[in-house]
Amino acid sequence: MLISCSPDDPHAAGDPYEAGIVLTFDDDYADEWCDADEILGAYNWKATFFVTKYQQLSQEHKNKIYGLELNGHEIAGHGYNHVNSKQYVAGKSTERYAKDEIQPMIKAMGKDGFSLRSFSYPYGSRNGRIDTLLLDYFDIIRGTTYGRYAPQKQACYYNGSRLVFGLGIDQSYSHADIKYLKSLMQYAKDQNKIVIFYGHKPVEKPSGTHQASMKKLEEICKFANKLGLKYYTASELYGLE
Numbered sequence: 001m002l003i004s005c006s007p008d009d010p011h012a013a014g015d016p017y018e019a020g021i022v023l024t025f026d027d028d029y030a031d032e033w034c035d036a037d038e039i040l041g042a043y044n045w046k047a048t049f050f051v052t053k054y055q056q057l058s059q060e061h062k063n064k065i066y067g068l069e070l071n072g073h074e075i076a077g078h079g080y081n082h083v084n085s086k087q088y089v090a091g092k093s094t095e096r097y098a099k100d101e102i103q104p105m106i107k108a109m110g111k112d113g114f115s116l117r118s119f120s121y122p123y124g125s126r127n128g129r130i131d132t133l134l135l136d137y138f139d140i141i142r143g144t145t146y147g148r149y150a151p152q153k154q155a156c157y158y159n160g161s162r163l164v165f166g167l168g169i170d171q172s173y174s175h176a177d178i179k180y181l182k183s184l185m186q187y188a189k190d191q192n193k194i195v196i197f198y199g200h201k202p203v204e205k206p207s208g209t210h211q212a213s214m215k216k217l218e219e220i221c222k223f224a225n226k227l228g229l230k231y232y233t234a235s236e237l238y239g240l241e
């Protein structure tokens with residue numbers, strides 16, 4: 001394999017990466033995630049599912065989550081009780097947050113064979129101190145970003161940091177129309193970057209918050225394939241430079 005090794009090549013130091021896309025989903029929508037996988041499997045997609053309150057899921061839903069991992073997707077963490085981390089540490093310590101929200105999640109999911117390498121913040125709520133603490137537990141942590149900015153001003157691209165930001169693609173976000181999302185994907189292709197999106201519950205007809213249009217997801221995958229973007233899971237970003 002030929003890799004450019006000129007000294008000014010920003011990718012020369014570590015594992016080089018290809019232009020790509022990270023599709024992530026938060027919360028506990030095992031049924032809808034599996035439905036989406038049935039449709040988007042045709043596009044050879046790969047996603048990362050950040051699961052919260054795993055301990056409260058039915059056995060059927062736990063099995064579905066396991067099935068997603070078997071299909072090549074990443075199962076990651078989204079909190080034991082979905083607390084707002086900044087609010088939580090304001091009343092207690094960051095160590096207490098890890099004890100109450102992170103360690104029990106790792107234990108509960110670990111018991112069923114899930115080895116968590118990535119974490120996404122509920123409500124996107126985070127700060128530098130909590131980041132530092134969580135990077136002891138995870139390879140990659142994901143916050144959130146919003147707004148219709150020009151691609152070069154968007155925070156939703158992997159930039160070599162273990163803290164990444166996903167752009168919300170649920171229907172309720174006014175910036176998240178397919179035309180804009182495609183322009184961000186095109187920029188990833190043109191600039192050899194990896195774009196990161198996040199949603200919640202994939203449905204045919206979104207009718208509230210936390211719902212991503214199935215049609216839009218299909219268009220994203222179709223366009224990703226047309227551009228030749230590589231699907232990365234969150235933890236696959238780790239070590240890319």
Ligand SMILES: [Zn+2]
Pocket residue numbers: 026027052078082121122123
């Ligand atoms: Zn959430």
